[in-house]
Amino acid sequence: MPPLFKHIFRFILLILFQVFVLDNIRLHQLATPYLYFLFILWLPFNINRTVLLITAFVLGFTLDSFRHHPGFHAAACVMIAYVRPFLINFLIPQEGAETNYEEPSIQSMGGLLPYMIYAGILVFIHNAWLFLLEAWQFENAWYFFSKTFLTTAVCLVLILITEWIFPRKQKFRTNTI
Amino acid sequence: MRNIFLFIRRYFNFLLFIFLQMVCVYFIVSYSKFHEAAFGKTANQITGKINKRYSNIQYYFNLRKTNDSLVKANERLYNQLRLDRQRSDSIQLAQIDSLFTDSLVQASSFVFRGARVVSNAVSTPNNFIVLDGGSAKGFHKGMGVISAEGGVVGIITETSTDFSVVMSLLHKDSRISGKIFKTGETGTVTWDGEQPNVLYMNGIAKSVKVAKGDSIITSGFSTTFPKGLLIGRVEGAYAVPNTNFIKIKITTHTNFYNIQHAYTIENKNATAVNELLKHVQKQLQ
Numbered sequence: 281m282p283p284l285f286k287h288i289f290r291f292i293l294l295i296l297f298q299v300f301v302l303d304n305i306r307l308h309q310l311a312t313p314y315l316y317f318l319f320i321l322w323l324p325f326n327i328n329r330t331v332l333l334i335t336a337f338v339l340g341f342t343l344d345s346f347r348h349h350p351g352f353h354a355a356a357c358v359m360i361a362y363v364r365p366f367l368i369n370f371l372i373p374q375e376g377a378e379t380n381y382e383e384p385s386i387q388s389m390g391g392l393l394p395y396m397i398y399a400g401i402l403v404f405i406h407n408a409w410l411f412l413l414e415a416w417q418f419e420n421a422w423y424f425f426s427k428t429f430l431t432t433a434v435c436l437v438l439i440l441i442t443e444w445i446f447p448r449k450q451k452f453r454t455n456t457i
Numbered sequence: 458m459r460n461i462f463l464f465i466r467r468y469f470n471f472l473l474f475i476f477l478q479m480v481c482v483y484f485i486v487s488y489s490k491f492h493e494a495a496f497g498k499t500a501n502q503i504t505g506k507i508n509k510r511y512s513n514i515q516y517y518f519n520l521r522k523t524n525d526s527l528v529k530a531n532e533r534l535y536n537q538l539r540l541d542r543q544r545s546d547s548i549q550l551a552q553i554d555s556l557f558t559d560s561l562v563q564a565s566s567f568v569f570r571g572a573r574v575v576s577n578a579v580s581t582p583n584n585f586i587v588l589d590g591g592s593a594k595g596f597h598k599g600m601g602v603i604s605a606e607g608g609v610v611g612i613i614t615e616t617s618t619d620f621s622v623v624m625s626l627l628h629k630d631s632r633i634s635g636k637i638f639k640t641g642e643t644g645t646v647t648w649d650g651e652q653p654n655v656l657y658m659n660g661i662a663k664s665v666k667v668a669k670g671d672s673i674i675t676s677g678f679s680t681t682f683p684k685g686l687l688i689g690r691v692e693g694a695y696a697v698p699n700t701n702f703i704k705i706k707i708t709t710h711t712n713f714y715n716i717q718h719a720y721t722i723e724n725k726n727a728t729a730v731n732e733l734l735k736h737v738q739k740q741l742q
Contacts, residue, residue, distance in 0.1 A: 300511050303578065303580070306579065306580060306714065309580065309651055309652055309653065312580050312581075329470045330469065330470060330473060333470065333473050333474060333477060334473075334477075337477050337480075337481075340481075344484075345500040345503070345504050346504050346507075346508070346576075347578065347581065347583075347585070348501070348504075348585040348587070348622050349485070349488055349583050349585065350481075350484040350485075350488075351481040351482065351483075351484030351485035351488075352481075352485060352581075352583075354477075354480075354481045354484070355477075355478055355481035355482065355485070358474060358477045358478055358481065359478070362470075362471075362474045413481075413482075413485060414581060414582045414583065414650075415582060415650065423651070
């Protein structure tokens, strides 16, 4: 499967899963399950930063169209897309791992811990920015923080389950031909 | 000039990031303007079609619950019919039949139309409900929506040809005029964005006595809802510090978790009343 089709397929599948499965699960008003941003986390290492920002905007905007109030998820997605390259530079273990592997995964990040830190920070930023925008006029800080932390925890569990059910085999590519 | 181009090229990603964030905030703030634009309607039509496919499947699994709620609604209506019939004979004789029934029907300015709920949300601070039926069915912006149990659900904010979007009571911009049934005081009913079955009523003076379980009904002061539809029941009352008002906590009559059917309310006098109001406002200016 060409890489572009793979990403389009993921895009559609994650949006549909988010809208029709996860949005119908009501755990608690403090913990909303989100998984659709896995699309951004799984984009390849060598993607152009401009393309990354625009793709993230389109992803967020698509979800917003289903929620009938545009802007919230698009803003959160653009935020994590902007932070992602810095975080990858900071977390990649050895020189050249981003050229050896195609996209971020437990294997290519060098273990479960760096991958979960990578996912955890991005998910936290996504949720914090999203709830901050949504809660523009509520002044309850305690509610905001507990909501952000609980939702992040639920999202991380979902990401772990997804990684476990759909293991992505990463080909080891060397840049020395 | 050259320096400006160099600057833009060097910080292009950062500028794009700032630009996209500003676009998003613009969408959030100017929600209503955006949705009146053609694009909002197209998006609504597309997502509505996808939602309807899914809802057709889900609908099947909820048939039992839907049946139950419809039976209850029927029961309520039957009871109302009984109430009308239980008059003593003499009064019945004194009344002219045609006047009693026909004139009442004509005098009622509200038309109820059923619609199926295609998509529904309760988990965000801004919840919307999508109904299967739009301008082709006669739905239009500003119409009130109630559930099968007879509780208030929300107000239509936008319609396309086949679908309409309802701003549910669970939306931070939702403002509905409510009334305490027992004492008759009116106030504004809002949602604080936390629990999907708890609303708050503001603007009630401290002197008013409310008890747990009192009904809160629509006031009938706006053209959207007729008087007397149940919004919810009083759960408790709290004093607002430094003011002369209390805040009343209400549990909603409508169960927002599983709305399957809804009724839209059309007020035939709405345009006449609104025109009159506009006319008066123009005179005052």
